């Protein structure tokens with residue numbers, strides 16, 4: 279038998295219940311709305327190459343890219359036409375173009 283006096287072995291861990299006010303960060307949640315009031319570093323500009331970069335932050339899917347003129351952009355990850363992923367978009371001189379219907 280293990281003498282567990284003064285030891286953490288054999289003790290039941292006390293795990294507090296999740297506080298969803300603090301842990302949920304989606305749009306419309308209290309913490310999500312608070313977090314959206316601040317700037318967040320989401321990727322390094324050196325990560326932006328000739329392909330769009332998919333990102334998920336604050337429960338939102340985004341695509342970051344650098345167009346051929348050198349400007350950085352961030353958009354929702356899904357095309358507004360039919361919802362396909364702009365992760366497969368084509369980077370052009372002044373922006374990004376959906377690879378399906380343009």
Ligand code: FES
Pocket residue numbers: 357358359360361362376377378379380
């Ligand atoms: S799905 Fe993107 S333009 Fe049609």
